[in-house]
Amino acid sequence: MSVIQDKITQADQLVSLFEQNREVLNQGSSPILNRIREVSVKRFAQAGIPGLKNEDYKYTNLKAAFEKSYRQELVRESGLINLNEVFKNNLPELDAHLVFLVNGWFYNGNKPGSELPKGVVLGSLEQIANEQPELIQNYINRQSGLSNDPFAALNTAFAKDGFFLFVPKGVIIEKPVQIINLLSSEENLRVTQRNLVVAEAGSKVKLVVCDQTLTSVSYLVNSVSEVYVGEDAVVDVYTIQNHNNQSTVINSAFYRQQRNSVLNTGTFSLHGGLIRNNLKVTFSSDHSEANVNGLSFTDKKQHTDNFIIIEHASPNCLSNQIYKNILDDESTGAFSGRIHVARDAQQTNAFQRNNNVLLSDKARMQTKPQLIIDADDVKCSHGATVGQIDEDALFFLRARGIGEKDARMMLMNAFAHEVVQKITIESLRERIDELIEKRLNGEIARRHE
Amino acid sequence: MLTIKNLRASVEGKEILKGINLEVKAGEVHAIMGPNGSGKSTLANILAGKSDYEITEGEVTFLGEDLLELSPEIRSRSGLFLSFQYPVEIPGVPMISFLKASVNEHRKYKGLEPLTAGEFLKLMRSKKDMLHLDTELTNRSVNEGFSGGEKKKNEIFQMAMLEPKLSILDETDSGLDIDALRIVAEGVNALKTADNATIVVTHYQRLLDYIIPDFVHVLHNGRIVKTGGKELAFELEEKGYDWIKNGNEQSL
Numbered sequence: 211m212s213v214i215q216d217k218i219t220q221a222d223q224l225v226s227l228f229e230q231n232r233e234v235l236n237q238g239s240s241p242i243l244n245r246i247r248e249v250s251v252k253r254f255a256q257a258g259i260p261g262l263k264n265e266d267y268k269y270t271n272l273k274a275a276f277e278k279s280y281r282q283e284l285v286r287e288s289g290l291i292n293l294n295e296v297f298k299n300n301l302p303e304l305d306a307h308l309v310f311l312v313n314g315w316f317y318n319g320n321k322p323g324s325e326l327p328k329g330v331v332l333g334s335l336e337q338i339a340n341e342q343p344e345l346i347q348n349y350i351n352r353q354s355g356l357s358n359d360p361f362a363a364l365n366t367a368f369a370k371d372g373f374f375l376f377v378p379k380g381v382i383i384e385k386p387v388q389i390i391n392l393l394s395s396e397e398n399l400r401v402t403q404r405n406l407v408v409a410e411a412g413s414k415v416k417l418v419v420c421d422q423t424l425t426s427v428s429y430l431v432n433s434v435s436e437v438y439v440g441e442d443a444v445v446d447v448y449t450i451q452n453h454n455n456q457s458t459v460i461n462s463a464f465y466r467q468q469r470n471s472v473l474n475t476g477t478f479s480l481h482g483g484l485i486r487n488n489l490k491v492t493f494s495s496d497h498s499e500a501n502v503n504g505l506s507f508t509d510k511k512q513h514t515d516n517f518i519i520i521e522h523a524s525p526n527c528l529s530n531q532i533y534k535n536i537l538d539d540e541s542t543g544a545f546s547g548r549i550h551v552a553r554d555a556q557q558t559n560a561f562q563r564n565n566n567v568l569l570s571d572k573a574r575m576q577t578k579p580q581l582i583i584d585a586d587d588v589k590c591s592h593g594a595t596v597g598q599i600d601e602d603a604l605f606f607l608r609a610r611g612i613g614e615k616d617a618r619m620m621l622m623n624a625f626a627h628e629v630v631q632k633i634t635i636e637s638l639r640e641r642i643d644e645l646i647e648k649r650l651n652g653e654i655a656r657r658h659e
Numbered sequence: 660m661l662t663i664k665n666l667r668a669s670v671e672g673k674e675i676l677k678g679i680n681l682e683v684k685a686g687e688v689h690a691i692m693g694p695n696g697s698g699k700s701t702l703a704n705i706l707a708g709k710s711d712y713e714i715t716e717g718e719v720t721f722l723g724e725d726l727l728e729l730s731p732e733i734r735s736r737s738g739l740f741l742s743f744q745y746p747v748e749i750p751g752v753p754m755i756s757f758l759k760a761s762v763n764e765h766r767k768y769k770g771l772e773p774l775t776a777g778e779f780l781k782l783m784r785s786k787k788d789m790l791h792l793d794t795e796l797t798n799r800s801v802n803e804g805f806s807g808g809e810k811k812k813n814e815i816f817q818m819a820m821l822e823p824k825l826s827i828l829d830e831t832d833s834g835l836d837i838d839a840l841r842i843v844a845e846g847v848n849a850l851k852t853a854d855n856a857t858i859v860v861t862h863y864q865r866l867l868d869y870i871i872p873d874f875v876h877v878l879h880n881g882r883i884v885k886t887g888g889k890e891l892a893f894e895l896e897e898k899g900y901d902w903i904k905n906g907n908e909q910s911l
Contacts, residue, residue, distance in 0.1 A: 603752075606747045612732060
């Protein structure tokens with residue numbers, strides 16, 4: 211009884227916040243964003259905050275995070291940021307087209323335009339939805355609107371800004387585009403961020419998205435990204451999550467792939483109180499490939515949950531998933547990988563693997579592969595392991611003079627290596643290796659204290 | 660260099676070593692032979708510091724120190740080397756970075772500066788040539804995808820890089836064809852000096868055609884039941900271990 215009431219209370223509070231601020235939310239915002247708010251808030255109100263009885267959220271309890279009180283920036287209020295200071299926070303420095311967002315808002319001081327190839331648009335979703343709605347209207351909420359996830363609906367109800375990237379037909383952006391999402395507040399803050407990426411036919415782009423908290427208050431981030439990968443396009447998206455222990459992050463990404471396209475993703479959850487990554491890939495046409503990988507490090511009472519759906523809706527597509535977790539102390543993790551092969555999706559190849567290392571007796575990992583296959587000519591496999599550091603390998607390294615701590619570090623790096631080596635940006639690969647080293651020797655945690 | 664006195668050890672309550680006594684001096688080569696299950700590998704592993712065994716009695720002194728009190732890494736840095744019977748594959752740990760870490764830990768222990776990348780590569784090249792080691796192998800992860808013979812050669816290559824005072828070769832001949840056996844043995848012999856010592860643990864006599872022992876010990880049922888010169892190995896080869904087993908039982 212009390213559980214149900216909690217659910218009504220939390221969701222109701224957000225719904226009434228929406229109703230009280232409807233005008234503020236709509237103000238300055240494009241009609242293409244505003245007209246999807248009402249239906250979304252209704253959907254959220256019906257679903258509520260999912261509890262552990264919800265099969266999709268059975269390993270991740272988000273209620274506690276929603277019970278806290280937060281400030282919310284319903285209009286843009288971010289001031290100046292000191293960019294020289296920012297990179298002291300274990301952010302990877304890359305030769306990239308660099309833009310910042312602060313608390314979910316596209317930063318005014320960004321000047322990405324000049325170096326980008328002609329026709330590429332990189333900017334504020336709010337601004338471009340107003341100025342060039344034709345770039346956005348056929349894409350926004352076309353994927354997330356089909357999702358049953360209550361947080362996608364909640365995001366759509368409140369969404370005002372985020373980044374927008376448009377890569378026109380045949381354009382190749384050589385250097386990676388680096389998006390740095392900064393979270394900076396002196397009070398607890400709820401953040402809604404909405405991103406959209408449209409890569410047209412034959413285009414190529416590599417995105418590096420870095421999340422970074424700058425203060426130690428509680429953040430509750432609900433971010434939704436929709437990515438459209440056009441015919442023959444190649445899109446790489448690497449996400450590096452580095453949040454403080456008080457933060458809760460719900461990060462949903464929807465990818466839709468057209469014929470003969472390639473998608474590579476890597477989600478690196480370096481640090482954070484609670485991280486829930488929802489990632490969905492839909493093959494809407496044939497002969498496409500998606501490589502969807504992730505690596506997570508947790509300790510203390512941290513929790514990471516990767517919830518992956520690969521929708522093989524079309525024939526002759528290939529998907530590969532490798533997710534790995536290293537868990538220490540009392541931390542917990544979850545992996546759910548759902549592969550759905552539709553009846554017409556013949557000649558599908560779908561592979562999935564989830565490997566986990568528990569460094570302590572109290573760490574826990576839940577892993578749930580799920581194959582739903584309605585076609586008959588397919589190759590699918592899945593596998594999951596939960597284990598400890600290989601004691602024979604540890605002894606071997608020590609017997610060659612390498613101290614126990616260093617030997618363990620080497621073996622953890624080796625475990626992580628398989629995911630890191632799949633990064634297609636060499637400089638990022640090196641930066642991630644350094645960050646993993648810092649993660650494992652405690653430097654990243656100290657920076658959050 | 661190494662003194663083992665009345666060493667008894669068990670694993671999961673089962674006694675494997677039942678009172679081993681052994682003295683190894685600098686410049687000597689000792690062979691420990693014995694049938695399967697006699698405790699040869701247990702002895703080698705205990706000396707290297709593997710923690711799966713319970714030492715119930717006895718003492719081991721290595722270069723004046725109580726060996727059993729030292730961690731595996733300190734034993735290694737002090738100059739003890741175990742060539743593993745089954746070298747482990749470690750995907751994701753590159754041979755080069757592993758070996759560089761290993762060599763530099765040894766140097767640090769001796770108060771020496773770490774080798775520069777150039778010095779390290781030069782050292783590696785010279786040792787690789789000595790063992791006819793395929794250059795490509797050091798670009799891979801430790802032992803990953805190596806053949807049985809390559810793994811054993813790789814062990815001796817690491818030994819060459821670390822120049823230990825006491826080397827324990829645990830069944831280094833198993834899995835080697837005759838050419839690889841010769842190369843490995845030549846490597847071991849080339850590393851032999853008046854200041855270091857070698858313990859060759861083997862089931863068969865054939866490795867001892869190439870690495871000539873000063874002493875041969877026969878281990879049976881957790882005890883050294885016979886000690887002799889190199890001719891003892893030939894005698895064993897001829898008569899088989901049953902000769903020892905029966906003889907041992909009769910003497911009890």
